[in-house]
Amino acid sequence: MARAIAGLDAALAARLSPLSAARPVAAGRATEALFEEMSRLNNELSTAQRALAKANAELAASNEQKNRLMGMLAHDLRSPLQVIAGFAELLEDRVAGRLDATERSCLERIRESSLFMRHLVEDALSLASLEAGRLRLTRQPVDLxxxxxxxxxxxxVLAEGKGVAIxxxxxxxxxxxxxxxxxxxxxxNNLLSNAIKFSHRGGRVRVGVAAGAEGWQRLSVADEGRGMSEAERARLFQPFTRSGTLGTAGEGTVGLGxxxxxxxxxxxxxxxQVDSAPGAGATFTVELPVRGPAEA
Known part of the structure; x- marks a missing residue:
């Protein structure tokens, strides 16, 4: 029996010997293949990173050009718009009594449209500065x-034209x-003009200024308009965000204000922050510190 077992062990050893010898070779080849694949992936990653860096640089340059263009256009538009609005107000003051209802309405449209465009220009100028990282605050004592x-x-005048009380x-x-x-x-101005824009004729806009917590002051602007859903409120303060609804008189917006x-x-x-619900109007609340950062 012992001889039979010994013979069986010898036969089994003979059969396993080639497999044992092959294992180091197979493992070496697998390791080599793995390193080659890792090297290939690293090369692809480096290539992708270089392409991304180039694309980011081109995007930054394009954005800078856009900001410069917006700034130039806004500056060039501001002066003629002020002239149009000024002459419209002058005509309204000087000849209002000699105009019929249609003529007065046309003059009011000119004045309102020039005012709306001036707000857009101011927003465009502000956006260009903000995106370029140039928000500069000149702090001084202000009676809020x-x-x-x-x-x-x-x-x-804008509120009167829509029949809205402030x-x-x-x-x-x-x-x-x-x-x-x-x-x-x-x-x-942005908060108040928005409140008027989304108010119905006969509605009321309430503006409040009061002390907040110690060292703070609070400004609030509330309207009785259509209000906003939770989804609208969540994205309200993002650039180029519009609610999808025009003002009650058809006024549009670019979503920057x-x-x-x-x-x-x-x-x-x-x-x-804003507090609003569909059909319940909207209340915007701004809290500002009384003292500047150097004094706090």
């Missing part, structure tokens, strides 16, 4: 309530805040 009163007066509630005795006056007014508002407010270290 006074700024709101001035902005309400500026938009009064109510301003400004808390008395607020301290001046260290803000960029021009850019803060741009935020107010609220993006610019958010950027300006956050540049001040502030916050902007």
């Amino acid at each position: 309530a006074l700024l709101a009163r001035r902005n309400v007066a500026m938009n009064a 109510a301003l509630e400004a808390e008395e005795g607020l301290p001046q805040a260290m803000l960029d006056s021009g850019k803060t007014e741009q935020v107010m 609220l993006y610019i508002c958010r950027t300006i407010v956050e540049g001040h270290g502030g916050r902007i």
Whole structure:
């Protein structure tokens, strides 16, 4: 029996011997193939990375050219638009009593359209600066309530033309805040003109200025328009975002105003948010710090 087992072991060993010898060779070939595949993939990755870097550089150059073009066009459009709006207001003041209803309506259309175009130009200029990383804030003491009163007066004619009332509630005795006056007014104008745009005839827009938490002031603009869904609110402050609905008088938008508002407010270290529901109007709230970053 022992001899039989020994013979069986010898036979089995003889059969396995070639397989054992082949294993190192096969493993070596597999390793070599693996390294070759890894080298090929690394080369492809390097090529893709170089192509991506080139595409990014071309995209950055194209974006810079676009910003320069937008800036030049906006600057060139601003002056003639101001002239058109100025002469329209002058005509309205001087000859309003001698115009019939149709003529007055045409003159009002000229004035409103030039105002709308001027807002678009200002937004285009702001976008070009923001995308180029050039948001510069010139902070100075600003009376937020006074700024709101001035902005309400500026938009009064637009509101009257749509039959919309504007109510301003400004808390008395607020301290001046260290803000960029021009850019803060741009935020107010965007919010107020939007509120008028989406208000129905006979509606009311409420503007409020009050103290917020300690060291903060709060601006609010509320309308009684169609409101917004949760999905619309989620993308509202992104550039070129439009709700898909025109204003109540058919006014359009390019979807830049609220993006610019958010950027300006956050540049001040502030916050902007919206509270709205379908059919319930919209309330935009802006919170701004009273002191600048160096004073905080």
